[in-house]
Amino acid sequence: MTRHQELEMLESVLLEKLDQVNNALASDVAIMGPDQIRELAEAAEQVVRGAYGQCVECNASIPLQRLRVKPEAVRCIKCQQQAEQMRVRPEYIRYAS
Numbered sequence: 001m002t003r004h005q006e007l008e009m010l011e012s013v014l015l016e017k018l019d020q021v022n023n024a025l026a027s028d029v030a031i032m033g034p035d036q037i038r039e040l041a042e043a044a045e046q047v048v049r050g051a052y053g054q055c056v057e058c059n060a061s062i063p064l065q066r067l068r069v070k071p072e073a074v075r076c077i078k079c080q081q082q083a084e085q086m087r088v089r090p091e092y093i094r095y096a097s
């Protein structure tokens with residue numbers, strides 16, 4: 001299977017997940033948590049742009065192994081780690097520049 005074919009497959013998995021969120025009762029959505037829902041929405045945007053499978057920060061191709069585990073991933077591992085660091089340590093942003 002080519003990367004392109006697998007991305008198409010993962011896109012449909014992702015859109016199914018998004019459908020589930022759209023159709024779910026508020027109580028089901030609560031189980032997912034706001035971060036996951038935000039990620040799903042971001043990933044859906046990437047699909048619409050035709051940029052699914054690319055990192056939103058640095059445009060690098062997100063490895064398929066990562067997307068298989070997490071079809072809603074919108075960042076490569078490096079950018080994801082940076083984003084998480086900033087979330088844990090807000091002062092990082094202030095002194096980063």
Ligand SMILES: [Zn+2]
Pocket residue numbers: 055056057058059060075076077078079080
């Ligand atoms: Zn990246």
